[in-house]
Amino acid sequence: MLKMQDINVLIEKFLARTISINERKILKKWVLQNKENLEFFKGEIRKRSEGTLYHHFDESQAFESFLTTINKKQSHKMRYNAILKYAAIFIGLMSLGYLAFQINNSPSSQMDTITSTGNTGKENNIIISLADGTQQIISSTGETLLTDKNGKTVARKKGQGLDFRQQDPQNSQNLVFNEIYVPYGQTFTITLSDGTKVWLNAGTRLRFPQNLNTISQNRVVYLDGEAYFDVTKDEKRPFIVNAQNIDIKVLGTQFNVTAYESDDNIATTLVEGSVNVYENSNPDAKVLLRPNYQTAFIRSSGAFSTQKVDTRIFTSWMEHKLIIDNLTFDQILKKLERAHNVIIVNNALHLKNEVYKGEFDNERIENILNIIASSTPFNYTIENNVITISK
Template sequence: MELKNQLLTKYLNNESSPDEVKELLSFFNTKDEAVLLKAIMERFELDKVEPLSRLNPDQDILDKVYLKITSRIESKTPVPLWPNFLKPLAAVAAGLFMIGFLFFYYSDHNKTERELARLEKEDIMPGSDKAYLTLANGKRIVLTDVANGKLASEAGIEISKTDGGQLIYTIKDNQEINGNQMNTIETPKGGQYQVILPDGSKVWLNAASKLTYPVSFAPPNNTRRVELDGEAYFEVTRDKARPFKVKTMQQEVEVLGTHFNINSYSKFAKTTLLEGSVKVSLTGSEQEPIVLRPGEQAFQKGTTLEVSAVNTDQVVAWKEGWFYFKSNTLSEVLAEAANWYDLEIIYEGKVPADRFTGKVNRSVTLSKFIKMLQLSDVQFSIEGRKMKISSN
């Protein structure tokens, strides 16, 4: 076991001789594979990473590592993830973790290791249930600071907080309900929260998001209308008499009762349907609304609204507690990290062209997130909440 660990460590530090690399390879496809796998799992804390393949994840990891090592024998410099002579093997490994998720090569590896070691001492924690509630009278409540239980009563509605990170609106018996008053719940970077609206509809808010909604959907509200800035997942209670509408800066989504996700972080919102049916229209456009089917996503391209089939598990992974990347660019990966870890990302020079595939638990600290991604050809430094990225 000690020998395998030493060879693996030397390889990761770019200190292996050609003979040592070949010796490391000799442990594949032998009885020593299990020992090597244990060393790899411990080195990369893979208990926090969920492989995309469920058939034989241990063998998947070994296969990917083997391919990466063999590719480096042909070159003394870092190589693309799937060089031309390995493309047939890449097809076999399609859908698995990219090896870049396990190994990285910095031109200044020691500097990066020092930065990681420094970060681990003063690590940045992952996000949690944090939000601010603004009542109709203007009062602002920090939901993380108040005790569980009843928070307020407005317009015949009782507002309460649970210990599970939920905000619940309940109609009080024999009370006159006023549907004109509005509330706003807002999550900061590094925050998330769930709201159960008066009609029973459930809304999960991702980090750096804001939802504005009436305290009650009673008359004169014949339409259940809310406004979203950021990202949220909706499970809407069916009510044929009162359609549910979500308005963002770019889109308006109309539903009767369904499950869907809206991401409006950028100037081009994306609406993804998981269950039921929704009608999506582009704000300020004369284009006819588009009706989505489950598994489809409506997105803006230029001045028109288009539809494509998507992996819904990837779209709503944030709600289930995962980062889920599938050939995502570095800037896309770090945009998600910035929202969850409350970071400001600063790029110095050209943005590296790396792409990443895989799943990482959102409960890990920033240092572990960085280790698990093993950002190839990328150097970083962190000062406070600023993360500077530069290519080699």
């Protein structure tokens, strides 16, 4: 039988990041024993979060203690009339067990299960539009050959990817384009005919030459959405990603581009190598990026903003992770809509500009919303694929 003195020691160790794996299991078991223990633990967390600057929730790392009171200054960018007061949330210990307990025992819970709308239309499938005008639905599993209307092999489908390196040698040598669309809630990979590999995020459309090996100059693809590129090096034939207002020109490197039409920013994040980024209308004004730097073209102002970043934040989607680094509530909801193929209606407008930090590893959307709600309380209901958030 654990005494409260022992529990307090374990909580202190947890917050100090010195808790062992065995001690963590003991603490977790105690917290999940009943609602009183859960509330006591949450209360201890809140005590240590008073006066801190942002909501922090981290699922993959131990909780980071925020005891230092940060000067509360009004942020000009956020345009607040009142300074936000932030709380800290612990997730690493509780994870799904904590969420299950909270959901099943809280009388105010608004949980339902997300169910399919029953819509099996093309908008919910990965679609490849071939150069000959035909369209095909691509399954996210299995292995098959992708052929055109004449039965010629265009690509090989294996698992969650298409490989265009294994084409029928009798295919046209003319420059023709294919287009692939990945809907919300899914990701996909393609290997272009020159060996360049592209990871496509949810809600992304990529237009690309069917046979890059027939191109004697620039290798150009067109992106609307988000993609990670691992470009095959070819000094004689630069690789260019046209992302609406901007071009990203490389010889061979790895980088992430976020260029959703609904976003004001078009961001290029460089992992390795070097890239030139420039506005289509002004190709002479280039931004040269080095590894671990990101440049964002702000459409509303027509200007570039460049900064050093943790590239893991911007590439974690490839591993089905969500890393939140000083994102507003609205920005988080937009990411959740894309990743989980849902529509979110936010009627809790007071949360719109709240800022958060945290990390989720392939979590259900209900779990993510519950975690955020434990910091800045709100209710939500789910009907089919529509989530409505209220005060």
